[in-house]
Amino acid sequence: MKTTRLAVLAFALPLVLGACREESATPEVDEAAAASAPATAPEPTPKPAPAPRAAAPVAAPTPPPVCENCGTVSSVVSHQAKGEGSGVGAAVGAVAGGLLGNQIGGGSGKKIATVAGAVGGGLAGHEIEKRRNTSTYWEVTVQMDNGTTRTVQYPQAPGVTVGQKVKVIDGQLVLM
Known part of the structure; x- marks a missing residue:
């Protein structure tokens, strides 16, 4: 008897569900089948939701070209x-x-005393x-944008300070 009820339920359930999809009104169910069916009918398993589409990979923006002369x-x-x-100072000093x-x-x-004075x-x-002919020069070190380091020498104060952006052109610094 149980197999008959299950067979009726297996046959009637798809028909009832199909009628619900086609009509918005309540379907008519065979009362004999409904009486023999359990009080709670199993719900049909829902269809799995479609997988979300993977977003196309976004190309990373290309970095601007590195200025080879900037730093x-x-x-x-x-x-x-x-x-x-030159020897002139030594001669004058000796005399x-x-x-x-x-x-x-x-x-x-x-x-x-004369000999000692002449030597001294x-x-x-x-x-x-030598001290009179001493000269002062400046070395400016530049950290280049490409990662290298350059040093530029000047015979007088260069007029740049630490932290300034410069461009090295023909061995000279140009402010940017």
């Missing part, structure tokens, strides 16, 4: 370069030292000449 000033340093002695040494003492002490004057004159 940022990372340091400005001044340096002292000792000058060279001056000799004259001063000759003024000291008498006899053989005078000769020793020559050394002092040479050092004074």
